[in-house]
Amino acid sequence: MKLIILDRDGVINQDSDAFVKSPDEWVALPGSLTAIARLTQAGYTVAVATNQSGLARGLFDTATLNAIHAKLHREVAQAGGAVSAIFLCPHGPKAGCTCRKPLPGMYYDIARRYDVNLNGVPAVGDSLRDLQAAATAGCAPWLVLTGNGAKAQQGELPPGTRVATDLSAVVDALLQEA
Ligand SMILES: [Mg+2]
């Protein structure tokens, strides 16, 4: 199977320093839904891995997060694509969990769920911690310059990280190489 792993905030939708706390605050980035649709139509299984510490911080509850993700799935479907599953870390930074990026726990969960080897699986993020988690798990890290991406670009990127303007540009490159 062809698998791709996407971060959510700053890759698919606008990020917010104040957290995305409601369906209304979840706003797709220009071109991201179409980019996912192109992946789906090219045979990719699209999985999302997202830190959602807003749950631990009490900024929103699980029902609200489910409603946000229902909107995500609905808008992706309307664009002609599909997100197979959304993996999330609900913990805060001090919980000591193994799923919060930059740790790779969610990526390993994804590998188990789909029974795939992650070597070379593209993993797209806008923050250094996405790329670190991806690299640790053996994925091929891609940095997009949407969301926090411009800031992250100034940090020390894991070796082999590729940089693209946005998710559409990642998809352009992947489909061109296929
Ligand atoms: Mg992000």
Ligand SMILES: [Zn+2]
């Ligand atoms: Zn966690």
